[in-house]
Amino acid sequence: MTLSEAIEYFAPPEFPAEGNVYHAQAAVLNAAIADEASHELSDMLSGASPMERILLKAAAGAGKSYALKRLVAEAHSHPACWRTAVVAFTNKQVRPLALSIGRELGQDHVCLLVSAKQWGDVPQEVHDAATVVTSTSQIPADARIVIGTCSRLGAPSELARLRGHLGDAHAGSGPFDVMFVDEAWQIPHHLFDKVVKLAPKWVGVGDVGQLPPLEIGQNPWSGDPGYNPYRAWPTDYADDARTWTRELPTVWRPAAGHLALWRAFYPEWASLDCVAAEGDRTVNLGTMSGPVTAIWQQVGTGVPTMLEVDGLPDPEAADIDLPLMEFVEALLDEFFLAGASLQAAEYDDDGAPTGETKTSTPGQDDQDPLVAILATRNQAVDDAAEVVARLQEKHGLTDRDIVSSTVDSYQGQTNGITIAIHPLNGATELDAFNSSFGRLAVTCTRATHGILMVARPGLDELLSEAPARPGTPLGEPGNRQLPRQTHQRILATFARGRIDVSDDG
Template sequence: MSVVAQLKEFLYGGDRLCVVKAPPGSGKSFSLVQTLAAVVGTDLRVVVAAQTNNQVDDLCAQIAQAYPKAHVARFSSGRYNGTVASNIEILSKVDQLPSGPSIVVGTVSKLAISTFDQSYDVLFVDEAWQMTWADLLTLRDVSARYVLIGDPGQIPPVVTVDVDRWEVSPVAPHRPAPDVILRNPELSRITTLLELDTCWRLPYDSVSLVQTFYDFTFGAHAQPGERFLRAARSLDSALVTDRAIEKLARSSTVVLTHPSDGNDAASEPDTELAEVVARLAVRLLELRCVYAADDGDADTPRELAPADIGIVSTHNLMNTAIENAMPAALRGKKGIRVTTPERWQGLQKPVMIAVHPLSGIARPSSFDLETGRLCVMASRHRSACFFVTRDNVGRTLDAHLPNADQALGCHDIVGRGHAQHTAFWKYHEERDLVV
């Protein structure tokens, strides 16, 4: 039985909690919207919560298209001036919300500051691993039944206060809400756990690479060789960029290295590496590269355009340096998007260029070794992904001994990060994918 079918069963069952684990590009929001088919035309009142206004807008657009006759309201602030479909109401006050069968869509923060006279039948939370347990508790009066769907490999929620006192708590307020539920025996016992089992975004071999970040198994929709990036013009083996592109004939990911300056610690930002990243992007366009990213593309691949390329780095200063190194024609809204992994969550491009998180770092911090950022960086592409880095990464990982400084009883997040980074690097080394 499909996850959507099981979610529909949950809606009419007696369980109060449902958690859906989803790999990247598995159609989380699509599955949520498809599940709402069991709601439309019934007496159920449903709320759909998302983490950002952009996510709410996307959900509203999908729901409006799928169910043009459903009663749908976008619950927003009075200052909201976005554009929604004609069959979506924009409402800002609780007393304006429909009292009968309906679907209400809003951000977690908007719902948290609202007081509802009547509880809803079920609350769906999209991108739930981006929400803390404390945030979920603010929604406890919205409904008595919850469906949390999200990607457990993503970057955990950003918390700006000291959380040391809660590190060993079974209901730690700063942890992702689904993690708290699944790790707490009392909560997990009453939770329906489902898993989406297909990644629709990534090439076949990239799914095997990303699988190591997850504690459940999933497969690739794409078949071997079905997704690719190829140069339409002759490659020059004297250029490191071209040698990296050549490796894509047998892999969808490759690592392009640049010599360290002698001490394995690069400046911040690393303007020299930023120029390498910019040259790679320019070279892909000079070579008139073509790519296959969807079913049927293999026979008629598309020519790569600037808007088909994305660039990601963990630091804003580095992203600015990369933008400054790129030709003016490649910048702007129709050009190459350059931003952090946090802002790439939920997005995708045919081709990604990622600055490795450990590039130029001799003594990695817990931030550098955090697995969510590496997972996001390695899972945004549909055809190919280049990791660009100083050549220190292997040496840094071999020399680094993670400090087991976590609180007693807590998971060793830094140790896990070191192990994941090491496995990721060795995956490419063992397959001769490091140039």
């Protein structure tokens, strides 16, 4: 495919970010909330506070795992805390928790409880950092921190086995004094209900803007119209008198130009700032030249970019668009052919720049991929996977250079540049799936350097003409009540451009 030179000028965002603070001035805002949470947890454990729960709300890339690990360590050192549980939704979440907590507090103190089927999938570095067991009876008697999924720690009769093997903790009402919940807003009620009696005190940390446990339409719980076992459990405690709730007001992941986009997903928050300042994250385009350069230069500004592509052959379906995916392939082919790279300023723990710059190039074994292609439907991601395979073969790339994924499967991940098919691409109406707030939020908040959203023309017309529909019911987290207005608010933070790739474009 040859890219036409008829690309229109990229219009700047309608609503750019203003009144921002960066670096240490931003990082200290999170540190202050973490200090408050630390004091509150100490008072809860000692009985000086009547609170029973702490909920730390975080935006994507806010460093919530760092805050959680700090609180776990402080609970571990508290004289009124004999034993702590740490739970999460998936095995891929509990393993890094066991690794980092075990390295900090010692293998003898940290135990990861997994199913027998999962034993072989636990990396050796996790075994080296923590004691890994497959049955309750194998948990060391002196283990102070037990980590597992809600399904594993909430298995039938597991509470009785834990109390029989370990006894009650200091509080005397369960085997643990406090339970920490990672990615709390991802865990549905019916799973959390299985572990609620592990400890009398809970600390939940998570992103309120991610996808809910299940996309909920009509409430399936006929016994109580105000309760839904499939929604995220923290929603029950939003106004609870014994729940201490705060927001982490700073994000570490995004480039400065993305801040307006991040804020658009959390409009009810008092403030939201980022550590990266203007110029801290850049894209070096190497030897790139020709019409495609204008697109990549725009992405490299760090401002989210929306590109509507006209003149393509008809798609198979609204959300299965092979011609549009082939356009994405042409863009990426030029990117890797030019030897492009990403540069990022490095910071101390307090957010102050060290003066050092990290350069990420293809072939390096970086923790996060350089590029991720995201789409909503499995068939579209199958097409993206074929694009990735061809680019990997042509340019000698690895899974650390480029990956593809459904948005749903990519929650919790980070990458340098995101190229995404807009969830409303080619749609003729807003439905519960394509207009989901959470799906759009995950799509837009993975990147550290650049976001390129692509779609066929017509998004503005769709959003202005589509019939209004209610948002997700029952008070789901995030601003989900008006899908059409939410999408318009998000698009207003993007630089907008259009390209015609037809033969006569």
